[in-house]
Amino acid sequence: MNKKHNFSAGPCILPQEVFEKSAKAILDFNDIGLSLLEISHRSKDFVAVMDEARAIVKRLMNLGDDYEVLYLGGGASLQFAMVPYNLMKVGGKAAYLDTGTWAAGAIKEAKKVGTVDVVGSSKEENYSFIPKDYTVGAEYDYFHCTSNNTIYGTQMKSFPEVDTLMVCDMSSDIFSRQLDFSKFDLIYAGAQKNMGPAGVTLVVIKKEILGKTGRENMFSILDYSQHIAKESMYNTPPVFPVYASLLTLQYLERNGGIAAAEQRNEAKAQLLYNEIDSNPFFETFCVKEDRSLMNVSFKITDESRKEEFDNAWKAAGISGLNGHRSLGGYRASLYNALPIESVQVLVDVMKSIK
Numbered sequence: 428m429n430k431k432h433n434f435s436a437g438p439c440i441l442p443q444e445v446f447e448k449s450a451k452a453i454l455d456f457n458d459i460g461l462s463l464l465e466i467s468h469r470s471k472d473f474v475a476v477m478d479e480a481r482a483i484v485k486r487l488m489n490l491g492d493d494y495e496v497l498y499l500g501g502g503a504s505l506q507f508a509m510v511p512y513n514l515m516k517v518g519g520k521a522a523y524l525d526t527g528t529w530a531a532g533a534i535k536e537a538k539k540v541g542t543v544d545v546v547g548s549s550k551e552e553n554y555s556f557i558p559k560d561y562t563v564g565a566e567y568d569y570f571h572c573t574s575n576n577t578i579y580g581t582q583m584k585s586f587p588e589v590d591t592l593m594v595c596d597m598s599s600d601i602f603s604r605q606l607d608f609s610k611f612d613l614i615y616a617g618a619q620k621n622m623g624p625a626g627v628t629l630v631v632i633k634k635e636i637l638g639k640t641g642r643e644n645m646f647s648i649l650d651y652s653q654h655i656a657k658e659s660m661y662n663t664p665p666v667f668p669v670y671a672s673l674l675t676l677q678y679l680e681r682n683g684g685i686a687a688a689e690q691r692n693e694a695k696a697q698l699l700y701n702e703i704d705s706n707p708f709f710e711t712f713c714v715k716e717d718r719s720l721m722n723v724s725f726k727i728t729d730e731s732r733k734e735e736f737d738n739a740w741k742a743a744g745i746s747g748l749n750g751h752r753s754l755g756g757y758r759a760s761l762y763n764a765l766p767i768e769s770v771q772v773l774v775d776v777m778k779s780i781k
Contacts, residue, residue: 434748439619445671466666468666473670480669481498485631486680489609493634495634496659497632498628508537509649514568514640517642519640520544522589526558526576528576530573546562546563549581553712553754554576567589569613571596578753586606592613595615599620603688603720614630625668627669629672637651637655688763696761703725707728721762722759736777
């Protein structure tokens with residue numbers, strides 16, 4: 428197979444060994460003569476997978492037993508509803524930072540549960556920067572932010588000090604850089620951006636924050652406490668995505684953990700941004716200080732060269748470079764598993780446009 432240079436924003440590139448081990452498990456899992464896709468999620472073989480998949484997250488994030496790890500269905504979009512449903516008090520309110528399309532989606536859903544104050548927004552400037560001049564007081568039940576914005580290519584480089592709970596959607600930069608994860612009370616992330624295939628969502632939650640909304644007769648399937656009590660198996664979990672995510676996290680742990688991944692990601696981003704900044708035919712959509720290490724969104728400055736560039740990167744075996752339909756241009760997603768050699772191929776193509 429002619430391997431492509433995969434810059435897709437999601438589903439994401441994964442390590443080759445994850446594909447190989449996943450394929451083997453589909454044919455014969457743990458040499459038991461059954462496929463991973465047909466064994467019971469209650470079997471000892473899969474329970475061991477789920478237990479380790481939850482444990483490795485806490486190891487990588489350096490979190491203690493006061494946190495619980497869940498693997499849930501429904502994508503990050505379901506968390507847009509579950510977060511306010513579980514954390515916003517009856518008659519209370521929450522603070523949200525509006526930094527892109529997915530942050531706006533979270534705001535829309537939270538407003539169906541209770542009062543939402545947008546404490547900062549860059550919408551009027553087409554989400555070209557991360558708002559910074561805002562405060563979040565104790566009058567809010569929680570503060571919600573999106574750490575990385577896949578469409579616009581912006582990323583929060585630091586997080587505010589708030590007088591309430593901190594909730595973060597880390598879907599597109601989870602496990603890509605070192606953070607003090609204990610600063611967050613709830614983190615969620617769709618796996619398909621940087622840690623596994625589509626079909627499962629990671630939720631990391633401090634257990635003590637639950638059960639304080641005053642909301643009675645909660646829908647069980649939307650109640651984090653129910654999922655915690657059943658150890659992420661309240662209903663049948665997405666078995667294959669959980670297993671592939673575990674393999675991806677094991678690969679990350681063996682290869683230096685988050686610290687080493689961050690170094691690799693910074694090198695890849697610097698290589699590409701240096702070419703964009705030095706090549707007059709390309710420019711980014713966002714301000715320099717907020718540029719994402721994960722999603723480099725950029726455009727060509729001379730539309731007459733677009734066809735030439737498009738033909739060149741496709742001929743070089745590059746895939747998934749087109750920008751999001753709402754923004755246009757191009758988007759190179761530099762997720763953990765993308766080798767720097769692929770970035771160099773893209774940079775060489777860009778140099779040819781000079």
